Structure formats: structure tokens, C-alpha cells
Amino acid sequence: MPRWTLSTEFHFSSAHCIRDYDGPCGRMHGHTYHVRIEAIASELSPSEYCPHPVMVADFRTLRWAKKDVTKGGLDHCVLNEVMPPEYETTAEMIAKYIHDKTKNMLPPGTQLKVAVSETPNSWATYED
Ligand SMILES: Nc1nc2c(c(=O)[nH]1)N=C([C@H](O)[C@H](O)COP(=O)(O)OP(=O)(O)OP(=O)(O)O)CN2
Numbered sequence: 001m002p003r004w005t006l007s008t009e010f011h012f013s014s015a016h017c018i019r020d021y022d023g024p025c026g027r028m029h030g031h032t033y034h035v036r037i038e039a040i041a042s043e044l045s046p047s048e049y050c051p052h053p054v055m056v057a058d059f060r061t062l063r064w065a066k067k068d069v070t071k072g073g074l075d076h077c078v079l080n081e082v083m084p085p086e087y088e089t090t091a092e093m094i095a096k097y098i099h100d101k102t103k104n105m106l107p108p109g110t111q112l113k114v115a116v117s118e119t120p121n122s123w124a125t126y127e128d
């Protein structure tokens with residue numbers, strides 16, 4: 001079936017520590033997180049900002065996590081304080097957290113893939 005794939009990349013800067021980690025990552029420290037999101041759909045829909053069915057998803061919607069934490073994003077926060085406790089602040093679970101929140105904002109049936117990097121050589125990807 002024909003389909004569209006959207007890709008968008010952004011970054012945000014935040015602090016975190018990994019609970020009970022035996023090493024420096026167990027202490028509070030910061031990263032500039034890089035995020036890549038892909039959204040796939042075979043139909044177009046209206047968006048939060050556009051009433052016509054012309055988008056897989058609005059790029060502005062997909063990029064919510066880059067907003068300041070006071071505006072609902074993840075920029076300039078302590079991730080351990082902002083993410084629910086069932087999500088640890090590993091790259092794997094940050095990717096799942098962004099995936100799960102983004103998925104709720106999208107039209108039903110949109111496939112989503114979220115990749116998160118905290119250092120230049122390492123990425124974690126979560127997809128449905
Ligand atoms: N699978 C995962 N492993 C690690 C994660 C993670 O989220 N998932 N996170 C960390 C730490 O948060 C740490 O900040 C990153 O550590 P590291 O990759 O070692 O980063 P460095 O910049 O120190 O890399 P070097 O190559 O050692 O300089 C750890 N592991």
C-alpha cells in the first residue's frame with residue numbers, strides 16, 4: 001500500500017541520573033539529547049493547526065519535546081522529575097516515553113519510530 005514517511009530531528013538539553021547505576025551515570029549530569037522521529041501513514045489527516053486532511057502529522061506536533069519544560073516539552077529540566085517513575089531515564093526509556101506521548105497526539109493508525117541519542121556515537125530506537 002502506498003504510504004508517506006515523515007522524518008524530523010531536533011534536540012533538547014536536560015539533566016538526569018540513572019537510578020542505582022554503578023558508575024558516573026548514577027550521578028546527576030547533563031546531555032544535549034538528539035531525537036529523530038519517523039511517522040508513517042497511508043492516509044493524510046487534519047492536524048492540531050490545519051483543518052484539512054493534508055498531513056501525516058504536523059511537524060510541530062512531532063517536535064513537542066524540544067519545547068521548554070514550562071511549555072510542556074523536555075528542554076532544560078531534570079528528566080527524573082518530569083518523566084513518570086515507570087520510565088527510567090535511559091536513552092531506551094526516553095525514546096519510549098517520547099514515543100508513547102507522541103502516539104497519543106497522532107491520528108489512529110500512524111506508525112511511529114523514535115530514536116534518542118545522548119552521546120554522538122550511541123542511539124536507542126523504539127518503534128511500534
Ligand atoms: N544502553 C544504555 N547504556 C547507557 C545509557 C543508556 O541510556 N542506555 N546511559 C548511560 C549514561 O547516561 C551516560 O551519560 C552515557 O554514558 P556513555 O555512553 O559512557 O557516555 P560517555 O560520553 O561517557 O562515552 P565515552 O565513550 O565513555 O566517553 C550509560 N550507558
Ligand SMILES: [Zn+2]
Binds near residue numbers: 016031
Ligand atoms: Zn547520561
